[in-house]
Amino acid sequence: MAETIEVVPLGKALRLLNHGPTTLVSAAHGGRGNVMAAAWVMPLDFEPPKVLAVIAGGTFTRGLIEASGEFALNLPPVAMRDAVMAVGSASGHEVPDKFARFDLRTFPSEKIGALLVEGCVGWLECRVIREERNEREYDLFIAEVVAARADTRVFRDGRWCFEEAPDELRTLHHVAGGNFFATGKSVRVGA
Amino acid sequence: MAETIEVVPLGKALRLLNHGPTTLVSAAHGGRGNVMAAAWVMPLDFEPPKVLAVIAGGTFTRGLIEASGEFALNLPPVAMRDAVMAVGSASGHEVPDKFARFDLRTFPSEKIGALLVEGCVGWLECRVIREERNEREYDLFIAEVVAARADTRVFRDGRWCFEEAPDELRTLHHVAGGNFFATGKSVRVGA
Numbered sequence: 055m056a057e058t059i060e061v062v063p064l065g066k067a068l069r070l071l072n073h074g075p076t077t078l079v080s081a082a083h084g085g086r087g088n089v090m091a092a093a094w095v096m097p098l099d100f101e102p103p104k105v106l107a108v109i110a111g112g113t114f115t116r117g118l119i120e121a122s123g124e125f126a127l128n129l130p131p132v133a134m135r136d137a138v139m140a141v142g143s144a145s146g147h148e149v150p151d152k153f154a155r156f157d158l159r160t161f162p163s164e165k166i167g168a169l170l171v172e173g174c175v176g177w178l179e180c181r182v183i184r185e186e187r188n189e190r191e192y193d194l195f196i197a198e199v200v201a202a203r204a205d206t207r208v209f210r211d212g213r214w215c216f217e218e219a220p221d222e223l224r225t226l227h228h229v230a231g232g233n234f235f236a237t238g239k240s241v242r243v244g245a
Numbered sequence: 246m247a248e249t250i251e252v253v254p255l256g257k258a259l260r261l262l263n264h265g266p267t268t269l270v271s272a273a274h275g276g277r278g279n280v281m282a283a284a285w286v287m288p289l290d291f292e293p294p295k296v297l298a299v300i301a302g303g304t305f306t307r308g309l310i311e312a313s314g315e316f317a318l319n320l321p322p323v324a325m326r327d328a329v330m331a332v333g334s335a336s337g338h339e340v341p342d343k344f345a346r347f348d349l350r351t352f353p354s355e356k357i358g359a360l361l362v363e364g365c366v367g368w369l370e371c372r373v374i375r376e377e378r379n380e381r382e383y384d385l386f387i388a389e390v391v392a393a394r395a396d397t398r399v400f401r402d403g404r405w406c407f408e409e410a411p412d413e414l415r416t417l418h419h420v421a422g423g424n425f426f427a428t429g430k431s432v433r434v435g436a
Contacts, residue, residue, distance in 0.1 A: 072284060073418035073426050074265015093263060096287045098299060098383060106297060106385070108289060132432055139434040188379065192289060192387065194297070214420065226432060227264035227418070229405065235264050238429025241323055241417060243330040 056172070058206045066212035067202035068097040070129060070176040071105065073214070073237060075225035078128040078141060078174065079107065080160075081118035082167045087160075089152050089171060090115040091142030093228035095127060103199040105180060110193050114146025119182065119195065124166040129176035131208075132236050133222040137173075139232050165201040175205040175223055216240075247363070249397045257403035258393035259288040261320060261367040262296065264405070264428060266416035269319040269332060269365065270298065271351075272309035273358045278351075280343050280362060281306040282333030284419035286318060294390040296371060301384050305337025310373065310386065315357040320367035322399075323427050324413035328364075330423050356392040366396040366414055407431075 062070065071077075074096065080089040094108035105127065109116045119125045130138050140156045149155050153169070160169035166179045180197035188194040207219045216224045216237060226234040253261065262268075265287065271280040285299035296318065300307045310316045321329050331347045340346050344360070351360035357370045371388035379385040398410045407415045407428060415427040 069421060073420055074284075074287070093265075094287050094289065096265070096285050096297075096299075098285065098385065104383075106287075108287075135432055135434050185378075187376075192295075194289065196383065213424075214426075216426075221430075224429065227428065229264055230260060232434030233404075234432040234434075235405075235407075236429040236432050237418065238415065238427040239412075241326055241425040241427050243326050243423030243425075 056205065059203050060206050062202040062204050062209070064103055064199060064202065067103045067178055067199045068100065069212055069214070070178060070202060070204060070209065071095065071097050071127070073225070074227055075129050075237065076138065076228040076234065078130055078138065078171055079109065079115055079125050080128060080168045080171060081115050081122060081125040082169060083118045083122040086118065087153065087169050088115045088118055088146035089141050089158065091138050098196060104183070105178065105197055105199060107195045107197065108193050109195055122167055123182045124168055125180050125182070125197065126163055126166060126168040126170055127178040127180060128171040128174040129225055130173070131175045131223045131225060134173050135226060135234060138226065163201065175208050175225065177203045247396065250394050251397050253393040253395050253400070253403070255294055255390060255393065258294045258369055258390045259291065260403055260405070261369060261393060261395060261400065262286065262288050262318070264416070265418055266320050266428065267329065267419040267425065269321055269329065269362055270300065270306055270316050271319060271359045271362060272306050272313060272316040273360060274309045274313040277309065278344065278360050279306045279309055279337035280332050280349065282329050289387060295374070296369065296388055296390060298386045298388065299384050300386055313358055314373045315359055316371050316373070316388065317354055317357060317359040317361055318369040318371060319362040319365040320416055321362070321364070322366045322414045322416060325364050326417060326425060329417065354392065366399050366416065367393070368395070369393045
């Protein structure tokens, strides 16, 4: 785990997600772990912090989430774009260990069982609030954020500070297929 | 309505939202219209296209959405950052006509009653799929996209093309308070 990683207070955890970055979702259960790409993830509520994630039925990660009631959201930067595409294209049903297959190093969560992906710049550990109708009808999961960390090179004092770091550390926004946007310039109201 | 606005086929409508831009939500009912800012909006499903939107209880727009079962998502560009902040800070309970108060020109929707905001670069017209528990417990609305349009200066053939237009036409990603990021550079896998 990089020395630049620090805990993000739960009151600031949603700042990691507010601008709409794409995520890697990791989960674990019964000795198996997996990771997939998910762009449809966003905050739901501040206190306690909650998130929404659309997790397609039939994915291996979905099964791990349903069994464990937990998942982690990892925020990959531009430098990891190829890995995002790779884990998003392969299924844990066919690749027994996607972490190993795609050379993804991991480190432990603080509060949940899922592994966190090294090289990402933010991490949210989440416990599912079961809403069976949403899960069944819409592949939609609601979860409470129970721990968060970020890479202080780009997130400090509760805010992203991409301007002071290499562009390779900016977060990604998914467009379609292998196309993303990097998070761009800061824009302030009245400026 | 600007001459550069064209219909986006429903099969491509979610491309407008996939990268996580902030939105202006407009709604109308019984002769009253209103507009508010909402950052917590994302796609939910492709076929038919559906979206999720978190619309806080007590907002005037929420009442209009509940009464009409409809809302529009307008995607403001960098050039409209001050207007986004203004409509996000004032309430329709106190300002009878936010469009007039903040000099926002509008044009009609195709399929719903809400007005669309000129100067935005994408518009999705949505009909609510009533899920009362989500609305009550989580301020969460599910809706089907029934029509979409975009400004062809920045969205053509089903994809954003910000590189060829002024930076003022890039979409916004909300951080907190009056801080946003502009949508940044294109990033392609394998490049």
